[in-house]
Amino acid sequence: MREKKSKPLILITNDDGISAPGIRKLIRIMKDLGDVVVVAPDSPQSGKGHAITIDATLYVRKIQGMGDGVSEYECSGTPADCVKLGIKEVLKRKPDLCVSGINHGSNASINVIYSGTMSAAIEAGIEGVPSIGFSLLDYDWEANFEGLESYVKKIARNVLDNGLPDGIVLNVNFPKITDIPYNGMKIVRQARANWNEKFDKRTNPMGKEYYWLTGEFENLDGGEDTDEFVLAENYVSVVPVQFDLTAHHFLQTLKSWEL
C-alpha cells in the first residue's frame, strides 16, 4: 500500500482526444490532488463504447504536453486501450486513481452504454483501479467548465480516501453551466431511456445512398431518483456503475423456464 503522506498517482484519460478543453480542465483540477499522468486518444473517440483494438497496431507517443506541467502520452487507440496501455506500459503499475473526461456531452442514463469516457473508467475498474468518469451536459467544444471544480475535487478526494468496492466505478454528470450555481450533488440511479434514432438519408456525389445516425433522446423513466431527473433540477448526478451485467433479480424466473 502507498504511504498516506506520498502523493497519489492519478491516470487521466478521455474520449474527446488529448487536446479537448474538457481533459485540459480535468488535468488542471487533478494536479492539486496528486501526480498526474495523461494517456489519452490522439483523436476523438466519442461513441466508441468499450471498443478495444485487437486487430490493428497501437501507437503511444510521449508528447510535450500543453503547458500544464504533467507527463502526457497520446495513443492511437480507443479510451479502453489508453487505460490498458497507460497501466501496463506507461506507468508500469496501478495508479491510485483513474479519472476520465471531462466529457463534452452527457453520459447520463443510457448514454453510459455508448460512452468512451465511461468505458475508460470501467476498464480501470476492471483492472482494480478506483475510477471516475466526469461529463458535462454541454456538447460545445468551447463549453464553459467554470463552476464544477469543487465538485470534481470533492468526489476525487472521497474516492482516494475511501476507495471503491471491487467492481464499482462512478459516473458523474454535470448540468450545463449557466449563471445559476448548481443546487448540489445527488446520488442516483441510471434512468431508463432510449435514443429514438432518425437516420438522415442522403446521396453521395457518386449516386450512392448513405446515412447519418441522428436521434431524439427519450427519457422513459418517471422516477425522481434518477440521473436525468436531478440533472434537470440543476444537481450534479453521481451514479455508482457496475460491470457485472448479470440481471440477478431475473435468475430465479429464468430457472423456471423449460430450458
Next chain:
Amino acid sequence: MREKKSKPLILITNDDGISAPGIRKLIRIMKDLGDVVVVAPDSPQSGKGHAITIDATLYVRKIQGMGDGVSEYECSGTPADCVKLGIKEVLKRKPDLCVSGINHGSNASINVIYSGTMSAAIEAGIEGVPSIGFSLLDYDWEANFEGLESYVKKIARNVLDNGLPDGIVLNVNFPKITDIPYNGMKIVRQARANWNEKFDKRTNPMGKEYYWLTGEFENLDGGEDTDEFVLAENYVSVVPVQFDLTAHHFLQTLKSWEL
C-alpha cells in the same frame, strides 16, 4: 401485437461479419422459427464493444445472400449500428426477436463488456426487442458448430413464447464442440474475471515502436454458479444481462459519504 399464428419476424446480426460461418449457421437454425432478415457488418467488428458511428457515414446494401434464401443486408457500421439501421430503415418496425452471433469466441464473464455480439443484442434490448446473443468458445473461423442447434432453438422458442422483461437480454455461451455432447444448460451469473494484458512491443520498418494487445484470461471468481464454471464443465451457459449499470447495492453506502 402480432397474431399468434403468424410467423415471427427475426432480425439476425453479429460482429464477425456477414460472411462468418457462425452467422450462416444461426441463419439456417432460425429459418425454422420465423421470417429471417439479416443486417450484419460487411467486415469483422470483434472487440468493438458498444461502439456506434456518429462521426462518419453509414452504408447499407441489400445483397444476394449466400444461398440461405433469406433477406440479407450488409452494413458498413458496427453491430449496434446494424441493429439501429435494421429496425428503423430496413424492417421499419420492431422485429419479434433479435439474435446475434453465433460469435466465434467466448462472450462469457468480462468478455461481455468488449463484445460486439452482445452489444448488438443489448442495443435491441434498449429498443424494446427481445434479444439473445450466442457465442461459441472456439475462435477458429472453421469452428465446428454441429451440436448446438437444439439449444439455440429451445432458447429462442422460449424467448418468443415468454418474452423478456424490459431491460434484460440473454447471453448464451457454448463450450467448444468435442466428441462429448454437452451436459445440458445452466442459468448462471457473469463470473468476475479480467484479461491480464501483455503488450507485444515491436518496431515497424520505419523504426517506430508499436504494440499489439494480447493478454491472458484470469478467472477471479471462485463461485460455482458462474458462466466460466459451468462452461468448463461442458454445460451451455445462459446469463440474463441488464443494461441498467447502476450498482444499486452501493447507493446507500455512497449516500453516507461526505459529498
